[in-house]
Amino acid sequence: MAATIKDIALKAGVSAATVSRVLTNKEGFFGDKTAKKVRDAAKELGYRKNTSAMELVTKKSNDLAVIVNATKTNFSNSIIDGIQETAFPENLNVIILYAGDEDSERQKRAINTVVERSVMGVLLLSVDLAPENLEILQSANIPFCFLSISLDERNLPFISSDDFQIGYQATKYLIDQGHTKIGLAGLDYQHTITGTLRLNGYKKALSDAKIKFDEDWLSEGDYSYEAGKNTMSKYTAKTNLTAVVCGSDWAAIGVMNEARSLGLSVPENISIVAIDGTELCKIVQPQLTSVTQSFYEMGVSGVNWLLNKETRTEQSITPIEIHSRQSVRRLTMND
Amino acid sequence: MAATIKDIALKAGVSAATVSRVLTNKEGFFGDKTAKKVRDAAKELGYRKNTSAMELVTKKSNDLAVIVNATKTNFSNSIIDGIQETAFPENLNVIILYAGDEDSERQKRAINTVVERSVMGVLLLSVDLAPENLEILQSANIPFCFLSISLDERNLPFISSDDFQIGYQATKYLIDQGHTKIGLAGLDYQHTITGTLRLNGYKKALSDAKIKFDEDWLSEGDYSYEAGKNTMSKYTAKTNLTAVVCGSDWAAIGVMNEARSLGLSVPENISIVAIDGTELCKIVQPQLTSVTQSFYEMGVSGVNWLLNKETRTEQSITPIEIHSRQSVRRLTMND
DNA sequence: CTGTTAGCGCATTCAT
């Protein structure tokens, strides 16, 4: 049904080889008049190239695959924007696949799909690959890079914020504002390296300030809104924090809303620092002070890494920045 | 480098055809022992099928393409979830491509990509296709369906809420609560059919209640947070509404926050109804009353439509529901 | 049940 280069060749009165050369712009290998004939015929026939056939013979693909974690992360949009903006001018088509973090089956499906299509590269957005799936990806010989996730032990390429610094800076900011009883909530420091690093940074900031750390200040969670709520409700029963560092924007909002339910106001009774700094911080009341990550830039760097435009180091760090908004109160002598 | 079925054939001592049969599970066309030999060899060689080659010969694809609008819509996640859940058990790989609504170039790239890959079907999430791009899609002979967008004039398949009803129900809800001065804000009734229909519903609800409609009550916008803010600031200068229907959750939050900046409180001074009803409604303070759309279900229906599991009607409507939360105040005699 | 043959649509030799 669909027109092939053969049809064009027939119509233009040239060989298929010539059509191929014209259509793929092998400059210097065809004349102007033939080129025009070919292109006209192609247009008339409504020719569309057959990507499968092309990829089969060239063994190359212009597709860049992005595998994103299925769990609700609201920052992936920024990363994807960065990827998109960088990939477009390079003539790369970005295709996005959803995986599942827990569900290794879906993860495998996504990995297999990209591997069997031999895309030119794959970017993994905060997905923690199951060992078997990592193996599949590695053996495929396709360049890949993890984004927005720290992967210390294994020697894998990733681009991410410095999670230790995130924990450290968030905590230090609060300490500088006079706080000494500071919680850490809604992040998973048992199963995720990201969480572990942030916890370490938090502890370091505390000890640097000679603040004795209390186990009760920790409340684990999966970075979600619900985790934030649960976390906060657990707190009040135990101890009286004046501030809390939250694992994500969502978690921070959960903490804030739960605090409100408990009759606490932010920041009068409790100060909050969110981690991520997406637009969510600006639409809630009060606006959340945050440690803001450079998500967009992660996307940009990811694509450049694949394109080898940046020297390929195994890991690269994007900057973070504290955005002071309204959820932190400065403690004075009287407090 | 990568192993092919030929390599397997050699290693297993059978023909390539047999390998193909085993690997594609053409049951009844091979014996148990050969099957085992083949599969073992395949595993040992780390064989991965070459999707391009397969698609080239079978002219079939297991890929379902989803093209999403680049503009910030926060509900696409739900739709995609619905798509994903329905596609997975059907053994379809979902690949997501970003288009641009304004940028016809990117739209074309996305369309071309899916067309030239001859995916099994394409779902378009609230993207308004440029005529030229629509033409490309149509001529490709690939089934497609628009999701979350009303397309009245053209005779195209779509699955969406009844936007007239959305406008009508939102307005009627407010009227039932005693409101008579009701704004309509943050939606685009000039360029989008969705907006036009909602406006019509809004007007009808007003006239049904014998309320004289005032042009000043309308404030157009692009469904964004900023649109909501702008919209609200324009209002107060002109008229004193007691309630406003907002084009999206984001717009509603913008209206609410701007109202707060202007010294108005919600719902004491002004009531708000949001359209969409995503989780955003539940995390802001006060929680937003909304006309909630069935996004997840749109995704499910979209896939089923492509699979022909539902009778293919040209358009199908998913239900809406009013969720009363905290942003609407009932007006009493005293008001 | 299995091997042989052919061809999908295209890019790329090698001739000319």
Place this chain on the structure above:
DNA sequence: ATGAATGCGCTAACAG
């Protein structure tokens, strides 16, 4: 500058 021939990896007849 162009055509003829070849093969990418795979499935689908066609025999047997």
